Amino acid sequence: MPAVPAQVADLRAALLAWYDDHRRTLAWRSDPGAAPDPYRVWLSEVMLQQTTTAHATPYFRAFTTRWPTVSDLAAAEDGEVMAAWAGLGYYARARNLLACARAVADGHDGVFPDTETGLLALPGVGAYTAAAVAAIAFERPANVVDGNVERVMARLFAVEVPLPAAKPELWRLAGSLVAGDRPGDWAQALMDLGATVCRPGRPLCERCPLTEWCAGFQSGQPDRYPLKAAKVERPRRRGVAWVLRDDQGRVALVRRPAKGLLGGMLGLPTSEWSANPDHMPPATAEWRDAGSVDHVFTHFALTLDVRAGEGGGEFVWTVVDDALASLPTVFRKALERGLA
DNA sequence: TAAGCGTGGGC
């Protein structure tokens, strides 16, 4: 088992060799041997938090084209960055991204801290991201543990404790495999293995370089791991969204409060979202029932009844194309419904 | 500590 140091060395060599042959080509990944740009590493890691590589890739390209350095990003206006993030989700990331860029630009002369501890002090940088940037950008032997690595460890060691209680154990096991040789490649190798071979469902064990050390594989049921605690049910809420247009064809938007759901983003005026919401319109108009849209958030599902009308009032009046490009998805869907 | 926080794709 990998607790024996000589076998850890063999396991590490096997995975690093696999990575040399099978590493994914990703927009933020520098070529082998090339020096990584800490700004791009950090930006990609924040975008990839709970987000697929496919979804993050066009955003990464857009951000790095528009803001090539951390100082460029730090100088951007809040609304520009929030609009550029629209559709990517978890909008607190965008607020923290800007706060972090400004902290680096103003407090560190535009240079990212090169230690895990220094990185951890930055807004929006938690245990995972600090370790990932330290390893990938600065070749620090950090213990980089994301959902992929947790799954790989749970299978490799056949951990019988369900998530999330198993996290401390999974982190300890991952740490037992970290060494000073190629820390950045090691972290990315584990994540690539988890993403492409040691997948959540139907793992491709026949392609895995680690089966000879893998207790999950040897159990015959690798996909039984990681065990998971029973999940809570997701309630459904309802609400009303109003698509109000003026005589120039612009649409009425509101800036949402800085904190909480969709915080800091533009949105349509809506009722509260609850089991039995009120439906007092935000303006006087002949309201037309435009149907409804459904949207699923992490902890509740929402049905939004859409009403459309023409009028005026104190709003952020926005041309429709700009609104469609800068709204969170739930409002983009409601707006499209209201325009139909 | 556990809950709050988005979205899109796969099956």
Add this chain to the structure above:
DNA sequence: TGCCCAAGCTT
């Protein structure tokens, strides 16, 4: 359709 999941962080 509904459920699962994705390079988690904050409070």
